[in-house]
Amino acid sequence: MAFLSDTALDALLNIVKDNAEELTICSSAPVTYTEAHTTYKLGTKATPTVTGPADHTSGRKITVSAITDGTVSGTGTAGYWAISDVTGTALLAAGSLASSQGVTSGNTFTLTEFIISVADPT
Secondary structure (H helix, E strand, C coil): CCCCCHHHHHHHHHHHHHHCCEEEEECCCCCCHHHHHHHCEEEEEECCCEEEEEEECCEEEEEECCEEEEEECCCEEEEEEEEEECCCCEEEEEEEEEEEEEECCCCEEEECCEEEEEECCC
């Protein structure tokens, strides 16, 4: 059975937390920085608030605070989020939105708080 300490799991999550310079909403699931930052980007929130790491059901988590003032730069249906390190041009984390939302360029977007978790090894 494998074992990773909370310190090791926290180090992974802290990379995301400490380097989260941009959260984007995207029309498709990004797997690269370019896709998150340019190709699929519909909107941006600079320097999202990320807290943690903390205990989670069976592992560790960080929490991305709710967003009320994201800037929409494209028109379409946002179904995904991405967190990027702009300075290092790196996609750090990505996932599906709780529900897709139609967005229009020039408007603002909102997101509810969500978590990013890492499970304990089994």
